[in-house]
Structure formats: structure tokens, C-alpha cells
Amino acid sequence: AQSVTQLGSHVSVSEGALVLLRCNYSSSVPPYLFWYVQYPNQGLQLLLKYTTGATLVKGINGFEAEFKKSETSFHLTKPSAHMSDAAEYFCAVSVAAGNKLTFGGGTRVLVKP
Amino acid sequence: KAGVTQTPRYLIKTRGQQVTLSCSPISGHRSVSWYQQTPGQGLQFLFEYFSETQRNKGNFPGRFSGRQFSNSRSEMNVSTLELGDSALYLCASSLAGTGQSDTQYFGPGTRLTVL
Numbered sequence: 001a002q003s004v005t006q007l008g009s010h011v012s013v014s015e016g017a018l019v020l021l022r023c024n025y026s027s028s029v030p031p032y033l034f035w036y037v038q039y040p041n042q043g044l045q046l047l048l049k050y051t052t053g054a055t056l057v058k059g060i061n062g063f064e065a066e067f068k069k070s071e072t073s074f075h076l077t078k079p080s081a082h083m084s085d086a087a088e089y090f091c092a093v094s095v096a097a098g099n100k101l102t103f104g105g106g107t108r109v110l111v112k113p
Numbered sequence: 114k115a116g117v118t119q120t121p122r123y124l125i126k127t128r129g130q131q132v133t134l135s136c137s138p139i140s141g142h143r144s145v146s147w148y149q150q151t152p153g154q155g156l157q158f159l160f161e162y163f164s165e166t167q168r169n170k171g172n173f174p175g176r177f178s179g180r181q182f183s184n185s186r187s188e189m190n191v192s193t194l195e196l197g198d199s200a201l202y203l204c205a206s207s208l209a210g211t212g213q214s215d216t217q218y219f220g221p222g223t224r225l226t227v228l
Contacts, residue, residue, distance in 0.1 A: 044203065099146050099168075
């Protein structure tokens with residue numbers, strides 16, 4: 001079985017500062033990893049995903065994440081936070097058998113002007 | 114291409130009633146998954162349907178059921194509603210043409226409130 005841990009349920013950053021959201025996973029097989037964002041009263045929007053190949057993955061809105069197998073991590077970063085980045089972010093893992101996603105608990109990002 | 118649509122967006126029911134939620138996937142997508150999102154339990158997988166067959170199931174009681182039609186549209190049903198069923202129910206669709214995990218695209222959700 002797989003699991004996902006997101007460190008920090010709330011993160012506060014200043015506008016223009018680095019955004020770093022931590023995600024660690026456990027999986028018995030090579031995982032597929034995803035980051036989704038959820039704005040208030042909306043569904044989940046895919047930011048980026050890792051399946052195979054290059055370990056540094058670039059996504060939408062300036063976000064990127066690096067898959068580190070040795071650390072079982074898939075941290076999300078953005079060099080410069082914007083007010084529009086205020087949302088809740090979810091890390092998720094799945095394995096090849098079917099489309100079941102296992103989500104972390106989420107990290108709510110607050111951006112201060 | 115239109116995204117995943119869910120109806121209704123909001124629903125209020127009372128304990129003991131049953132409810133049916135609907136999901137229309139992105140055109141060409143054959144897999145539909147359902148998730149429950151609550152403040153206490155977070156996002157939890159309910160079940161996945163592919164080609165009208167339930168392919169994967171989460172750890173929910175039998176009161177939660179679903180089905181998929183030949184046009185890939187899906188419905189989920191919750192019978193004998195309990196207060197704890199109040200949640201945002203999210204539907205996601207994907208191509209799912211192979212065994213690899215392809216990308217799930219989510220709808221806006223149905224907010225169910227049980228009184």
C-alpha cells in the first residue's frame with residue numbers, strides 16, 4: 001500500500017518569496033507522483049506529474065518538483081510567490097494498477113503582501 | 114474540450130434519505146473515479162469505473178455505490194445518509210486506455226450537506 005505525508009498543514013509566505021511544499025511518499029512499487037491545487041469552492045487542478053524519465057518536472061504557473069527516489073520525496077517549489085498562489089495544495093501517489101490516487105493531507109498556502 | 118462536469122453542485126438532504134450524484138467525463142475518457150473530501154479525513158478514494166465495470170474500490174461501506182453507463186457518464190449513490198456523509202464529492206476522469214497511471218482531471222465537485 002502507498003501513503004503520502006505532507007509536512008505542514010499551513011504555510012505562510014511573503015509575495016515574491018520562495019514557496020516550498022514538502023511531500024514524502026511510501027510505495028512498494030515505482031510510483032507515479034502528482035501535485036494538485038485546489039482553490040476555494042473548486043475541484044482539483046493538476047499542477048504537474050512525474051511518471052518516468054527526468055526527475056525535475058516543470059508544471060503550470062511556474063511550479064516545479066523534483067523526484068528524489070533515495071529520499072522518497074517529491075517537494076514542490078516556486079521561486080517567487082504571487083498572491084494568486086494562495087490555495088490548498090495536494091500531493092498524490094498512484095501505482096500502475098488502476099487509477100486510484102492516494103492523497104496527502106494537503107498544505108494551505110497563505111501569501112502575504 | 115469541455116472539462117469534467119458534475120451535477121448538482123450543491124445538495125441538502127436529511128438523515129436516512131438517499132442521494133444520487135452525476136458525473137460527465139471529458140469526451141473520450143473512459144475511466145471515472147470518485148473521491149470524498151472532508152475536513153477530518155481529507156481526500157479519500159471511493160471507486161473507479163472503466164468500461165461500465167468497477168475496477169477499483171476504496172474502503173467505504175456498501176451504502177456507497179456507483180455505476181457507469183455506455184457513454185462513460187457515471188453516477189454514485191449513497192443510501193441511508195448519515196451526518197458524516199456531508200462532504201465534497203469529486204469526480205475525476207482519465208483516458209485509462211492502458212495499465213499505466215494516466216492523468217486524472219477533476220470536476221468542480223458536488224457539495225452534499227446532510228442535516
